Amino acid sequence: MSLLKAVVMAVAVVPVALACGQAGPGSGSSQPSGPPRWPAGQVVCLDFLGPTDRPVFPVILAAKTEDADAFVRAHGDRQILRFARRVIAGREVLDCAQGCLPGPPGSSSDRALLGVRIWTKKAAREIRLDGPQALPVLQALQKCLRKQSAEAASELNALITSVRMMMDKEH
Amino acid sequence: MAAVLLLAAGVADAAAVDKNILACGQNVGRLILANPAVYDDGTLGGVTVQGSFSGNYPPLRNGIEIRWVQLISTTHPLNTNAAPNTPYFDPGELDMTGDYDPFYWNTTLKGKDNNNYPQFWYKNYQFNGGQGITFYDQPKRLKSSAPVSWLAELNLVCWETGTKNFSVLWTGTYGFNIAQNGNVTVNGWNELANPAWLTQARLTQYFPDWTMSDACRNCLVPEPVFLQMGALLGMSGLGVVASRRRAGRRSS
Numbered sequence: 001m002s003l004l005k006a007v008v009m010a011v012a013v014v015p016v017a018l019a020c021g022q023a024g025p026g027s028g029s030s031q032p033s034g035p036p037r038w039p040a041g042q043v044v045c046l047d048f049l050g051p052t053d054r055p056v057f058p059v060i061l062a063a064k065t066e067d068a069d070a071f072v073r074a075h076g077d078r079q080i081l082r083f084a085r086r087v088i089a090g091r092e093v094l095d096c097a098q099g100c101l102p103g104p105p106g107s108s109s110d111r112a113l114l115g116v117r118i119w120t121k122k123a124a125r126e127i128r129l130d131g132p133q134a135l136p137v138l139q140a141l142q143k144c145l146r147k148q149s150a151e152a153a154s155e156l157n158a159l160i161t162s163v164r165m166m167m168d169k170e171h
Numbered sequence: 172m173a174a175v176l177l178l179a180a181g182v183a184d185a186a187a188v189d190k191n192i193l194a195c196g197q198n199v200g201r202l203i204l205a206n207p208a209v210y211d212d213g214t215l216g217g218v219t220v221q222g223s224f225s226g227n228y229p230p231l232r233n234g235i236e237i238r239w240v241q242l243i244s245t246t247h248p249l250n251t252n253a254a255p256n257t258p259y260f261d262p263g264e265l266d267m268t269g270d271y272d273p274f275y276w277n278t279t280l281k282g283k284d285n286n287n288y289p290q291f292w293y294k295n296y297q298f299n300g301g302q303g304i305t306f307y308d309q310p311k312r313l314k315s316s317a318p319v320s321w322l323a324e325l326n327l328v329c330w331e332t333g334t335k336n337f338s339v340l341w342t343g344t345y346g347f348n349i350a351q352n353g354n355v356t357v358n359g360w361n362e363l364a365n366p367a368w369l370t371q372a373r374l375t376q377y378f379p380d381w382t383m384s385d386a387c388r389n390c391l392v393p394e395p396v397f398l399q400m401g402a403l404l405g406m407s408g409l410g411v412v413a414s415r416r417r418a419g420r421r422s423s
Contacts (some may be wrong), residue, residue, distance in 0.1 A: 049214070049215070051215060051247075051249060051313055052309070052310060053249050053250070053261045053263065054261055054262050054266075054269075055307065055308060057290050079219060080219070083307055150287075151287075154289055155290070157282075157286045158288050161268050161282070161286065161288075162268065165250060
C-alpha cells in the first residue's frame with residue numbers, strides 16, 4: 001500500500017489542539033512526556049475541503065524550503081500545490097505547531113472542511129476535520145505562527161475564514 | 172516564447188487558448204489558457220483551469236494593469252444573494268475574503284473583514300514586474316448536491332490603477348457539470364466576441380461607482396499628436412480628391 005493510500009480517515013470526533021506548546025495529541029502517545037518536537041523533514045499541509053468558487057490554496061508549513069519542495073514532488077495534486085502558500089518557520093514556532101496538530105481520528109469525509117496532511121519521506125497521514133474541529137486547530141496554529149511574524153500568521157486567514165463561512169452556511 | 176509563458180504560469184497541458192490579444196489593431200499581449208481539467212476527489216467535483224496574460228508595454232500605457240473579472244452562473248451559488256442560475260461576480264459579495272472591487276484577485280491585501288489575505292492579493296499573481304498576471308481557478312461543489320451546473324465568464328480587462336474604470340480585452344467561458352450519478356464533466360473554453368454577463372447594468376448593480384469604457388481610449392498609449400493630425404489631414408485630403416472626382420464626373 002502506498003503512503004498516500006495509507007492516509008488515515010476515521011469517523012469519530014475527538015477533541016483536538018487543547019494546549020499548544022505542550023505535549024498534545026500531535027506529539028504522539030508513544031513519545032515520552034515533555035515539550036513536543038517537530039520531527040526533522042516533516043511537512044504539514046493544510047487543505048480546505050469545502051465547496052468553493054475561488055480556490056482556497058493549501059498552506060504548507062515546513063522547517064526548510066527543501067522539505068516543502070520534497071512534499072510537493074511526492075504528491076499527485078502538485079498542480080494546486082504549486083500555488084500553495086508556504087510558511088518556512090523556525091524551531092520554536094514549529095515545536096509550538098507540533099503540539100497543536102490533531103491526532104486521529106478526525107471527521108467523516110463528507111462533512112470535513114479541513115485536511116491536515118502530516119508528511120515525512122518515510123510516513124504520511126491525513127486527518128480530516130469538520131468545522132468545529134478545524135477552527136480551534138487553525139486558530140491554535142495561527143497563534144504559534146504569530147511568534148514568527150504577523151505575515152506568517154496571516155497565511156492562515158483564508159483557511160480560517162473559509163471554514164467559518166461554511167460553518168455559518170451550515171447553520 | 173509561448174513555452175516560456177506556459178512555464179511561467181505553471182501550465183503543463185497543451186494550451187487551449189494561445190493568442191495575441193488585439194486592441195485597436197495593436198497587439199497588447201499574449202493570452203495563454205490551459206484546457207480545463209476535471210476535478211473529482213470522490214466528495215467534490217469541479218474543474219481546474221490556469222493560464223496567464225503577458226502584456227506588451229507599449230502599446231499598453233504605463234499606469235495600466237491587467238486584471239481578471241469573472242462572473243459565475245450556477246445551480247448552487249456560494250457566498251452571494253444571487254438566485255440560482257443568475258450571474259454574480261466571483262468572489263460573491265458575501266465572501267469575507269473578497270474586497271470591494273469587481274476583480275477576481277483582490278486589489279487590496281485586506282479583505283472585507285479587515286483581515287489580510289495574501290493568497291488572494293493580485294500583486295502575488297503578477298509577474299514581469301507587474302506586466303503579466305496569472306489566472307488559476309478550481310471551483311468545486313459537493314457531488315452529493317448533484318445535479319450541479321457551474322459556468323464562468325472570464326474577462327481579461329485593463330485597469331487604470333486606482334480608478335473605478337476598466338475595459339474588456341477578451342472574454343471566454345468554461346465550466347463543469349455534476350450529473351445525478353456523480354459523473355463530472357467539463358465545458359472547455361468558448362471564446363466570446365463580447366461579454367454576455369459582464370454588462371454595465373450588472374457592474375452597477377454590484378459595484379455602483381464602477382464603469383466600463385472603450386479599450387482603445389483607456390488602455391493604450393495615445394498616438395502622437397502629429398500622427399493624429401496626419402490621419403485627419405489624410406482623411407480630409409482624400410475627401411478633397413473624392414469631391415474633385417465627383418465634380419469631374421459631373422462636369423464631363
